[in-house]
Amino acid sequence: MNAPIPSPNLHRPRPHVAVIGAGPGGLASAMLLAASGARVTLFEKDGVVGGRTRTLTTPEGYRFDLGPTFFLYPRILREIFSSCGAELEDEVALTRLDPQYRLIFEGAQQAVLDATADADRMEAAIGALAPGDVQGFRRFMSDNRRKLEVFRPVLERPFLSHRDMMAPSILRSLPQLRPHRQVDQDLRRYFADPRVRLAFGFQTKYLGMSPFRCPSLFTILSFLEYEHGVFHPRGGCGEVSGAMARVAQRLGVDIRLNAPVDRIAFNGRRAVGVEAGGTRHAADAVVLNADFAHAVPRLVPDHLRKDWSDRKIGQARYSCSTFMLYLGVEGQFPQLAHHNVLLAEEYQRNIHQIQAGEIPDVPSIYLQNPGATDASMAPEGHSALYLLVPVPNLRSGADWAAEAPRYRRLALERAKLLGLPDLESRIRYERMVSPQDWQDEFAVGYGATFNLSHDLMQMLSFRPRNRFNDTEGLYLVGGGTHPGSGLPVIYEGARITSRLVQQELALQAVPA
Numbered sequence: 001m002n003a004p005i006p007s008p009n010l011h012r013p014r015p016h017v018a019v020i021g022a023g024p025g026g027l028a029s030a031m032l033l034a035a036s037g038a039r040v041t042l043f044e045k046d047g048v049v050g051g052r053t054r055t056l057t058t059p060e061g062y063r064f065d066l067g068p069t070f071f072l073y074p075r076i077l078r079e080i081f082s083s084c085g086a087e088l089e090d091e092v093a094l095t096r097l098d099p100q101y102r103l104i105f106e107g108a109q110q111a112v113l114d115a116t117a118d119a120d121r122m123e124a125a126i127g128a129l130a131p132g133d134v135q136g137f138r139r140f141m142s143d144n145r146r147k148l149e150v151f152r153p154v155l156e157r158p159f160l161s162h163r164d165m166m167a168p169s170i171l172r173s174l175p176q177l178r179p180h181r182q183v184d185q186d187l188r189r190y191f192a193d194p195r196v197r198l199a200f201g202f203q204t205k206y207l208g209m210s211p212f213r214c215p216s217l218f219t220i221l222s223f224l225e226y227e228h229g230v231f232h233p234r235g236g237c238g239e240v241s242g243a244m245a246r247v248a249q250r251l252g253v254d255i256r257l258n259a260p261v262d263r264i265a266f267n268g269r270r271a272v273g274v275e276a277g278g279t280r281h282a283a284d285a286v287v288l289n290a291d292f293a294h295a296v297p298r299l300v301p302d303h304l305r306k307d308w309s310d311r312k313i314g315q316a317r318y319s320c321s322t323f324m325l326y327l328g329v330e331g332q333f334p335q336l337a338h339h340n341v342l343l344a345e346e347y348q349r350n351i352h353q354i355q356a357g358e359i360p361d362v363p364s365i366y367l368q369n370p371g372a373t374d375a376s377m378a379p380e381g382h383s384a385l386y387l388l389v390p391v392p393n394l395r396s397g398a399d400w401a402a403e404a405p406r407y408r409r410l411a412l413e414r415a416k417l418l419g420l421p422d423l424e425s426r427i428r429y430e431r432m433v434s435p436q437d438w439q440d441e442f443a444v445g446y447g448a449t450f451n452l453s454h455d456l457m458q459m460l461s462f463r464p465r466n467r468f469n470d471t472e473g474l475y476l477v478g479g480g481t482h483p484g485s486g487l488p489v490i491y492e493g494a495r496i497t498s499r500l501v502q503q504e505l506a507l508q509a510v511p512a
């Protein structure tokens with residue numbers, strides 16, 4: 001049953017919150033703050049909601065997710081909906097995928113692993129690759145179940161100062177988290193075969209990181225998939241953003257599209273409103289969801305930011321970027337699963353190249369074929385294919401106007417290994433998004449599609465804080481703040497940020 005929405009205190013004016021950006025973090029915050037009695041205005045620069053989590057539709061009838069395609073761990077968003085008097089599953093049809101994805105290991109003998117949450121089938125699949133690793137699966141699951149329990153308090157609380165790192169719950173969690181070990185090292189405790197380790201470690205790519213560098217606590221990413229499932233929202237992940245906007249509007253949120261915020265207005269260090277289209281909108285608190293590296297230097301004066309000055313933002317470490325092809329294609333492809341990941345034979349070299357700012361010459365690729373599950377994504381007899389290639393962000397200095405045509409050819413060549421020999425001749429619609437486009441069109445700083453990287457010195461209190469450092473009345477939400485990037489984590493971050501705003505404005509906390 002849905003929790004009742006607290007009624008606002010009628011004896012005082014409702015505090016006004018301005019939210020900048022209708023990405024997943026902005027939408028979730030707007031919902032929660034409106035449900036707790038605030039008057040919320042959400043300013044979105046584009047003509048649609050969802051940010052990177054939107055679905056592109058073409059006149060020909062193809063639908064493509066722009067960014068996220070793996071919808072994981074719906075529990076958090078389900079709880080947010082229910083705090084707001086709605087049911088996630090009434091608003092969006094979610095299908096749990098089985099297999100949740102197909103991994104293709106390139107090599108002299110190409111091997112395939114269909115990842116499934118069915119433990120018996122998963123053990124059989126691992127056994128077919130590496131018989132010695134079968135026992136590791138259930139051990140991995142039970143250890144990571146414990147790890148997530150220990151880590152949950154860290155994910156659910158804000159870090160407002162470095163002192164918060166010394167909180168008892170954090171200190172207790174440290175030994176379990178093995179902070180100085182990396183994902184691949186940790187996986188060696190369960191799996192000897194590097195391909196099996198990759199099957200449980202490639203998910204660090206969701207954070208734009210490599211399993212050889214990413215802190216070991218992120219083995220919980222693959223655990224979450226097996227434990228709680230990988231879902232496809234019917235019509236694409238943008239449908240989830242659309243549903244969030246509907247619920248927000250029912251709660252009275254004023255969503256203004258095509259309304260870029262030009263500046264946050266300050267009185268001293270206190271944010272007191274936003275300026276959009278030449279008009280000043282006063283606010284008791286401002287929640288910034290726009291990409292951190294792109295928006296903060298533009299919207300918050302540098303002299304107010306000691307911890308995150310322009311210089312520091314310029315020197316921070318950022319995730320990789322992605323080169324994207326969205327292809328409307330004649331025909332259907334039963335040889336493909338819904339999610340297909342081709343792991344390059346020289347996966348490690350591939351990753352080193354990205355870290356070194358080189359564009360990989362033999363890249364791994366990810367291909368989504370949503371028609372395997374959802375006929376609404378393309379006209380009958382056609383497919384809407386989404387092809388993603390991890391590449392360095394714009395810090396590499398690459399000239400994508402020159403690189404893109406060559407890289408398109410390479411990506412299509414690589415797709416042949418997934419059983420698509422004549423893909424190019426079947427293309428009826430095509431759109432390309434390069435790292436430069438992520439920055440110029442989608443306002444993603446350095447084209448780093450997964451925000452600041454998640455190394456230990458950019459996490460917890462070292463990450464830009466939910467109550468933004470050195471200012472008052474300004475809050476962050478989204479992949480650039482704590483707890484980090486990836487939809488479930490961003491939704492959790494929206495809960496953290498909203499609670500802080502609720503406390504400051506003496507709003508009623510909505511039941512979780």
Ligand SMILES: Cc1cc2nc3c(=O)[nH]c(=O)nc-3n(C[C@H](O)[C@H](O)[C@H](O)COP(=O)(O)OP(=O)(O)OC[C@H]3O[C@@H](n4cnc5c(N)ncnc54)[C@H](O)[C@@H]3O)c2cc1C
Nearest residue numbers: 021023025045051052053067068069070261290478479487
């Ligand atoms: C290619 C790709 C694949 C991904 N795959 C997955 C996946 O499978 N699963 C997963 O969980 N996560 C995935 N992610 C990561 C992440 O979940 C998404 O990027 C997510 O959309 C980030 O949410 P956000 O809240 O940070 O806001 P964003 O999506 O970045 O939205 C920010 C919003 O702010 C708006 N804005 C910017 N400047 C202004 C301004 N001045 N005024 C008003 N509005 C402004 C933007 O237009 C945008 O709408 C993927 C990301 C990318 C790019």
